[in-house]
Amino acid sequence: MIVYLMCFILFLTGMYGVLSQRNLIKIVIGLSVMEISIFLFMALIGYIDAGVAPIVTQTGEQLIYVDPLPQAMVLTAIVIGLATNAMLLAIAIRLYKKYKTFDVRKINQLKG
Amino acid sequence: MEVIISVIIGFMIIGAIFALNAKDLLSAVIACGIVGYGLVICFLLLKAPDLAIVQIVVETITLIFMVAVILDSSSKELNEKRWTHLEGTSYINTRFVVNITTVIVFAGLLLFFFSQAIDVLAPFGQHVTRMSTAYIENGANQTGSANLVTGILFDFRGYDTLGEATILFTAVIGILTILRLKGKQ
Known part of the structure; x- marks a missing residue:
């Protein structure tokens, strides 16, 4: 149970970053921390005590496998997270080229 | 096992807090690592x-992206005071109260x-497999893949992977x- 709570605290840390920081790069960092906490949570759900990695071997003995379904979903989500992160950073580069600053307050004040 | 993972998540929380409060963007990005x-x-x-394999590759690529983004940027705006206080206004005004209340709620x-x-x-x-029981029992025979995760990813849930490629x-x-930089003139 404590491990779920720690995961939730990690999510809240990322959310604090997104809500409180003024620097675009730090907002991206906060978003990626939130993302990572969700990946970790899904991997934690699928874990079974004394289970082995879900790879079938030739030996005939009956093994307990860790649930492979959340792992497959997280694998998809990690790649999508990379794509969204790259897109956010591209927007940050573009804004920096235009306004010469990463500070959202200054970007807000400038017109055009 | 639960304790070990909790300790590692504790380190991750410390790293995240340091990344969000660092005075330098480069150390913030490294702490994000x-x-x-x-x-x-x-x-x-x-x-x-x-x-683990996918995440280590993705994390390295993200780190390289972030370092490339911040390399030619200045970080002097990080040293400005976070809470600028205007003269003649009290610390507790309506906006402050509304913000704090919203956050707590x-x-x-x-x-x-x-x-x-x-x-x-x-x-x-103590997770009980429901949906994936069939995958675990028949997955190796039906898909021919010894690795059940890749079997699910590319066979049972192939459309998910197609959607992922579309998003990429x-x-x-x-x-x-x-x-x-410039469009067609």
């Missing part, structure tokens, strides 16, 4: 080697829904559109 690589160790402990709501969700879940380590290419098109 702590979170990603801590996740790799957690995946290895949770018996998910495929996820939303934190309470999140905690409530979190406790509701945790009640439904089985305790850590959409993101590439978006990045090219954003970073294009």
Whole structure:
């Protein structure tokens, strides 16, 4: 149970970053921390005590496998997270080229 | 096992807090790497080697992207005071009160829904496979893949992977559109 709570605290840390920081790069960092906490949570759900990695071997003995379904979903989500992160950073580069600053307050004040 | 993973998540939280409060963007990005690589160790402990491999590659690429973005930027704006206080205004005004109240209400709501969700879940380590029981029993025979995760990813849930590839290419098109310096005259 404590491990779920720690995961939730990690999510809240990322959310604090997104809500409180003024620097675009730090907002991206906060978003990626939130993302990572969700990946970790899904991997934690699928874990079974004394289970082995879900790879079938030739030996005939009956093994307990860790649930492979959340792992497959997280694998998809990690790649999508990379794509969204790259897109956010591209927007940050573009804004920096235009306004010469990463500070959202200054970007807000400038017109055009 | 639960204690070890909790300790690693504790380090990840410390890294995240340092990344958000660092005075220099480069150290913030490096501290963000702590979170990603801590996740790799957690995946290895949770018996998910495929996820660990993918995450270590993705984290390295993200780190390179971020360093490339901040290399030619100045970080002097980080040293400005966070809470600028105007003369003649009191610290406690309506906006301040509204903000704090909203934050407390939303934190309470999140905690409530979190406790509701945790009640439904089985305790850590006692997960019961429902959907994936069939995958585990027949997956190796039906897909011919010894690795059940890749078997599910590319066979049973192939459309998910197709959608993922679509999102990747959409993101590439978006990045090219954003970073294009000049359009057709």
